[in-house]
Amino acid sequence: MCRPVGSKYLTVVDVTGVHFIPVRWCQCEAAESFQLQLLRAKLFPATFEKPSTAFTFAVLDDFVRDNLECGTSGMNYYSKLRRVTSGVFPHLVPV
Numbered sequence: 461m462c463r464p465v466g467s468k469y470l471t472v473v474d475v476t477g478v479h480f481i482p483v484r485w486c487q488c489e490a491a492e493s494f495q496l497q498l499l500r501a502k503l504f505p506a507t508f509e510k511p512s513t514a515f516t517f518a519v520l521d522d523f524v525r526d527n528l529e530c531g532t533s534g535m536n537y538y539s540k541l542r543r544v545t546s547g548v549f550p551h552l553v554p555v
Contacts, residue, residue: 471513471554472503473538475522477545478553 470483485494498505498514505511519541526532532540542553 468512470511472516473513473519473541474516475519475541475544477541479545 468483469480472479472481485491485497491497492500494511495505495508498511502517503514504517504520506513506515523532523534523537526537527534539550542550545553
């Protein structure tokens with residue numbers, strides 16, 4: 461029986477905001493790399509070396525639409541997501 465090990469927190473950026481969720485990677489003998497496990501879960505890693513942040517495909521699609529239709533910059537889009545995450549304290553959401 462394969463059990464997930466190595467629980468850690470992953471920052472997940474989604475259209476619903478920025479979330480910090482615990483992740484347990486599958487480390488079975490036949491397990492795929494952490495990056496492939498993220499991609500199969502429809503999460504795009506911010507880096508391929510020890511990923512600690514990932515973006516949902518939904519947020520990537522939404523950003524492309526905002527950028528093409530409204531000319532929204534990446535920083536402005538992320539500022540919006542920070543406010544979605546915490547309307548009262550957006551400055552506490554990490555950049």
